[in-house]
Amino acid sequence: MRYLTIALGKGRLAQRTMELFRQVGITCQEMEDPSSRKLIFTNEELGFRFFLAKGPDVPTYVEYGAADIGIVGKDTILEEGRKLYEVLDLGYGKCRMCVCGPASAAELLQHNRLIRVATKYPNIAKDYFYNKKHQTVEIIKLNGSIELAPIVGLSEVIVDIVETGTTLRENGLDVLEEVCPLSARMVVNQVSMRMENERISRLIGVLKTALTAEGEGS
Numbered sequence: 728m729r730y731l732t733i734a735l736g737k738g739r740l741a742q743r744t745m746e747l748f749r750q751v752g753i754t755c756q757e758m759e760d761p762s763s764r765k766l767i768f769t770n771e772e773l774g775f776r777f778f779l780a781k782g783p784d785v786p787t788y789v790e791y792g793a794a795d796i797g798i799v800g801k802d803t804i805l806e807e808g809r810k811l812y813e814v815l816d817l818g819y820g821k822c823r824m825c826v827c828g829p830a831s832a833a834e835l836l837q838h839n840r841l842i843r844v845a846t847k848y849p850n851i852a853k854d855y856f857y858n859k860k861h862q863t864v865e866i867i868k869l870n871g872s873i874e875l876a877p878i879v880g881l882s883e884v885i886v887d888i889v890e891t892g893t894t895l896r897e898n899g900l901d902v903l904e905e906v907c908p909l910s911a912r913m914v915v916n917q918v919s920m921r922m923e924n925e926r927i928s929r930l931i932g933v934l935k936t937a938l939t940a941e942g943e944g945s
Protein backbone atom coordinates (compact mmCIF):
# COMPACT_ATOMS: atom_id res chain seq x y z
CA MET A 728 0.00 0.00 0.00
CA ARG A 729 1.44 3.38 -0.94
CA TYR A 730 1.38 6.19 1.63
CA LEU A 731 -1.36 8.77 1.46
CA THR A 732 0.61 11.96 2.02
CA ILE A 733 -1.04 14.86 3.82
CA ALA A 734 0.45 18.37 3.90
CA LEU A 735 -0.50 20.53 6.87
CA GLY A 736 -0.09 24.28 7.18
CA LYS A 737 2.23 24.82 10.18
CA GLY A 738 0.82 26.27 13.39
CA ARG A 739 -2.60 26.32 15.00
CA LEU A 740 -4.30 24.74 11.99
CA ALA A 741 -1.92 21.75 12.07
CA GLN A 742 -2.53 21.21 15.79
CA ARG A 743 -6.30 21.27 15.41
CA THR A 744 -6.05 18.98 12.38
CA MET A 745 -3.91 16.41 14.22
CA GLU A 746 -6.46 16.44 17.03
CA LEU A 747 -9.16 15.62 14.48
CA PHE A 748 -7.08 12.80 12.96
CA ARG A 749 -6.43 11.44 16.46
CA GLN A 750 -10.19 11.37 17.04
CA VAL A 751 -10.69 9.16 13.98
CA GLY A 752 -7.84 6.85 15.01
CA ILE A 753 -5.10 8.15 12.72
CA THR A 754 -2.19 9.05 14.97
CA CYS A 755 1.54 9.56 14.61
CA GLN A 756 3.48 8.89 17.78
CA GLU A 757 6.38 11.03 16.54
CA MET A 758 4.13 14.06 16.24
CA GLU A 759 3.32 14.09 19.96
CA ASP A 760 6.77 15.38 20.93
CA PRO A 761 6.46 19.19 21.02
CA SER A 762 10.23 19.74 21.10
CA SER A 763 10.79 17.78 17.89
CA ARG A 764 11.94 19.67 14.79
CA LYS A 765 11.00 16.80 12.51
CA LEU A 766 8.91 17.84 9.53
CA ILE A 767 7.55 14.50 8.37
CA PHE A 768 5.68 11.81 10.31
CA THR A 769 4.40 8.41 9.28
CA ASN A 770 1.82 5.94 10.43
CA GLU A 771 3.14 2.73 8.87
CA GLU A 772 0.21 0.60 9.88
CA LEU A 773 -2.47 2.77 8.26
CA GLY A 774 -0.24 4.03 5.45
CA PHE A 775 -0.46 7.75 6.20
CA ARG A 776 2.34 10.28 6.04
CA PHE A 777 2.01 13.84 7.31
CA PHE A 778 4.31 16.78 6.73
CA LEU A 779 4.34 20.34 7.96
CA ALA A 780 4.81 23.16 5.47
CA LYS A 781 4.30 26.92 5.38
CA GLY A 782 0.60 27.53 4.73
CA PRO A 783 1.01 29.19 1.31
CA ASP A 784 3.16 26.23 0.14
CA VAL A 785 0.50 23.61 0.92
CA PRO A 786 -1.50 24.12 -2.33
CA THR A 787 1.79 23.94 -4.28
CA TYR A 788 2.68 20.53 -2.80
CA VAL A 789 -0.83 19.31 -3.54
CA GLU A 790 -1.02 20.59 -7.12
CA TYR A 791 2.29 18.89 -8.00
CA GLY A 792 1.27 15.65 -6.26
CA ALA A 793 4.06 15.78 -3.64
CA ALA A 794 1.12 15.59 -1.23
CA ASP A 795 -2.14 13.82 -2.08
CA ILE A 796 -4.09 15.91 0.41
CA GLY A 797 -3.62 19.32 2.02
CA ILE A 798 -5.25 21.02 4.98
CA VAL A 799 -5.13 24.76 4.58
CA GLY A 800 -7.11 27.96 5.08
CA LYS A 801 -9.55 29.11 2.41
CA ASP A 802 -7.59 32.41 2.28
CA THR A 803 -4.50 30.54 1.07
CA ILE A 804 -6.51 28.51 -1.46
CA LEU A 805 -7.98 31.69 -2.95
CA GLU A 806 -4.68 33.54 -2.94
CA GLU A 807 -2.62 30.74 -4.49
CA GLY A 808 -5.15 29.80 -7.18
CA ARG A 809 -3.68 26.31 -7.69
CA LYS A 810 -5.30 23.48 -9.66
CA LEU A 811 -6.75 21.16 -7.02
CA TYR A 812 -10.04 19.90 -5.68
CA GLU A 813 -11.46 21.49 -2.53
CA VAL A 814 -13.40 18.61 -0.99
CA LEU A 815 -14.29 19.48 2.60
CA ASP A 816 -14.95 22.49 4.79
CA LEU A 817 -13.51 21.45 8.16
CA GLY A 818 -15.37 24.26 9.90
CA TYR A 819 -12.55 25.32 12.24
CA GLY A 820 -10.14 28.22 11.82
CA LYS A 821 -13.21 30.36 11.11
CA CYS A 822 -12.52 34.00 10.34
CA ARG A 823 -13.31 36.63 7.67
CA MET A 824 -11.38 38.36 4.92
CA CYS A 825 -12.24 42.05 5.24
CA VAL A 826 -11.47 45.50 3.97
CA CYS A 827 -10.48 47.45 7.08
CA GLY A 828 -9.33 50.94 7.88
CA PRO A 829 -10.16 54.00 9.92
CA ALA A 830 -13.90 54.78 9.90
CA SER A 831 -13.08 57.89 7.86
CA ALA A 832 -11.93 55.69 4.95
CA ALA A 833 -15.42 54.22 4.45
CA GLU A 834 -16.44 56.91 1.96
CA LEU A 835 -13.35 56.20 -0.18
CA LEU A 836 -14.88 52.81 -0.90
CA GLN A 837 -18.16 54.28 -2.13
CA HIS A 838 -17.12 56.32 -5.16
CA ASN A 839 -14.54 54.49 -7.25
CA ARG A 840 -11.70 56.54 -5.78
CA LEU A 841 -8.10 55.60 -6.53
CA ILE A 842 -6.87 54.39 -3.16
CA ARG A 843 -3.98 52.31 -1.89
CA VAL A 844 -4.73 48.90 -0.39
CA ALA A 845 -2.08 47.12 1.69
CA THR A 846 -2.38 43.34 2.03
CA LYS A 847 -0.68 39.99 2.37
CA TYR A 848 -3.27 38.75 -0.16
CA PRO A 849 -2.79 40.74 -3.42
CA ASN A 850 -4.76 38.29 -5.58
CA ILE A 851 -7.77 38.27 -3.27
CA ALA A 852 -7.63 42.08 -3.00
CA LYS A 853 -7.34 42.48 -6.80
CA ASP A 854 -10.24 40.15 -7.44
CA TYR A 855 -12.41 41.96 -4.91
CA PHE A 856 -11.69 45.51 -6.03
CA TYR A 857 -11.37 44.93 -9.79
CA ASN A 858 -13.93 42.22 -10.45
CA LYS A 859 -16.52 42.69 -7.71
CA LYS A 860 -16.39 46.40 -6.90
CA HIS A 861 -14.99 47.66 -10.23
CA GLN A 862 -12.81 50.09 -8.30
CA THR A 863 -9.31 50.92 -9.51
CA VAL A 864 -6.87 50.66 -6.62
CA GLU A 865 -3.15 50.38 -6.06
CA ILE A 866 -2.31 47.13 -4.25
CA ILE A 867 0.71 47.17 -1.94
CA LYS A 868 1.98 43.73 -0.89
CA LEU A 869 3.09 43.37 2.74
CA ASN A 870 4.13 40.28 4.70
CA GLY A 871 2.59 40.85 8.12
CA SER A 872 1.36 43.37 10.70
CA ILE A 873 -0.86 44.73 7.93
CA GLU A 874 -2.81 46.92 10.38
CA LEU A 875 0.19 49.24 10.52
CA ALA A 876 -0.27 50.42 6.94
CA PRO A 877 -3.21 52.84 7.36
CA ILE A 878 -1.88 54.03 10.73
CA VAL A 879 1.46 55.16 9.33
CA GLY A 880 0.02 56.40 6.04
CA LEU A 881 1.21 53.66 3.69
CA SER A 882 -2.33 52.96 2.48
CA GLU A 883 -5.89 54.15 3.00
CA VAL A 884 -7.26 50.66 3.72
CA ILE A 885 -6.09 47.06 4.14
CA VAL A 886 -7.44 43.68 3.08
CA ASP A 887 -6.74 41.26 5.90
CA ILE A 888 -8.03 38.45 8.07
CA VAL A 889 -10.24 39.35 11.01
CA GLU A 890 -10.81 36.69 13.62
CA THR A 891 -11.76 38.18 16.99
CA GLY A 892 -11.38 41.82 15.85
CA THR A 893 -8.97 42.54 18.72
CA THR A 894 -6.08 43.67 16.51
CA LEU A 895 -8.35 46.13 14.71
CA ARG A 896 -9.88 47.48 17.91
CA GLU A 897 -6.55 47.94 19.63
CA ASN A 898 -5.30 49.92 16.65
CA GLY A 899 -8.35 52.12 16.11
CA LEU A 900 -9.46 50.44 12.88
CA ASP A 901 -12.84 49.07 11.76
CA VAL A 902 -14.17 46.45 9.37
CA LEU A 903 -15.42 48.51 6.42
CA GLU A 904 -16.51 45.70 4.08
CA GLU A 905 -16.50 41.89 4.22
CA VAL A 906 -14.81 40.12 1.30
CA CYS A 907 -15.62 36.50 2.25
CA PRO A 908 -15.86 34.05 5.16
CA LEU A 909 -12.90 31.72 5.72
CA SER A 910 -12.18 28.40 7.41
CA ALA A 911 -9.89 25.38 7.13
CA ARG A 912 -10.44 23.21 4.03
CA MET A 913 -9.26 19.87 2.78
CA VAL A 914 -7.84 19.94 -0.74
CA VAL A 915 -6.90 16.98 -2.92
CA ASN A 916 -4.54 16.49 -5.87
CA GLN A 917 -6.55 15.92 -9.04
CA VAL A 918 -4.74 12.70 -10.04
CA SER A 919 -4.79 11.29 -6.49
CA MET A 920 -8.54 11.85 -6.36
CA ARG A 921 -8.87 9.34 -9.23
CA MET A 922 -6.08 6.92 -8.32
CA GLU A 923 -6.78 6.76 -4.57
CA ASN A 924 -10.48 7.51 -4.73
CA GLU A 925 -11.55 4.80 -2.35
CA ARG A 926 -9.13 5.66 0.47
CA ILE A 927 -9.60 9.40 0.08
CA SER A 928 -13.40 9.13 -0.01
CA ARG A 929 -13.33 6.91 3.08
CA LEU A 930 -11.14 9.45 4.87
CA ILE A 931 -13.48 12.33 3.91
CA GLY A 932 -16.38 10.24 5.21
CA VAL A 933 -14.88 9.54 8.64
CA LEU A 934 -13.72 13.14 9.08
CA LYS A 935 -17.19 14.42 8.14
CA THR A 936 -18.78 12.11 10.69
CA ALA A 937 -16.37 13.26 13.43
CA LEU A 938 -16.94 16.93 12.56
CA THR A 939 -20.71 16.53 12.47
CA ALA A 940 -20.59 14.91 15.93
CA GLU A 941 -18.73 18.01 17.14
CA GLY A 942 -21.02 20.39 15.28
CA GLU A 943 -18.31 21.52 12.83
CA GLY A 944 -17.68 20.98 9.14
CA SER A 945 -19.86 20.72 6.02
Ligand code: PRP
Pocket residue numbers: 870871872873874887888889890891892893894895
Ligand atom coordinates in the same frame (compact mmCIF):
# COMPACT_ATOMS: atom_id res chain seq x y z
C1 PRP B 1 -3.69 37.78 11.70
C2 PRP B 1 -4.33 38.84 10.82
C3 PRP B 1 -4.66 39.93 11.80
C4 PRP B 1 -4.99 39.16 13.07
C5 PRP B 1 -6.49 39.07 13.23
O1 PRP B 1 -2.38 38.12 11.90
O2 PRP B 1 -3.43 39.26 9.80
O3 PRP B 1 -3.55 40.78 12.00
O4 PRP B 1 -4.45 37.85 12.91
O5 PRP B 1 -6.86 38.42 14.41
P1 PRP B 1 -7.85 39.09 15.46
O6 PRP B 1 -9.02 39.63 14.68
O7 PRP B 1 -8.23 37.95 16.36
O8 PRP B 1 -7.09 40.18 16.18
P2 PRP B 1 -1.25 37.11 12.35
O9 PRP B 1 -1.35 36.89 13.82
O10 PRP B 1 -1.31 35.90 11.51
O11 PRP B 1 0.07 37.97 12.09
P3 PRP B 1 0.55 38.80 10.80
O12 PRP B 1 -0.53 39.80 10.45
O13 PRP B 1 1.78 39.48 11.27
O14 PRP B 1 0.76 37.81 9.69
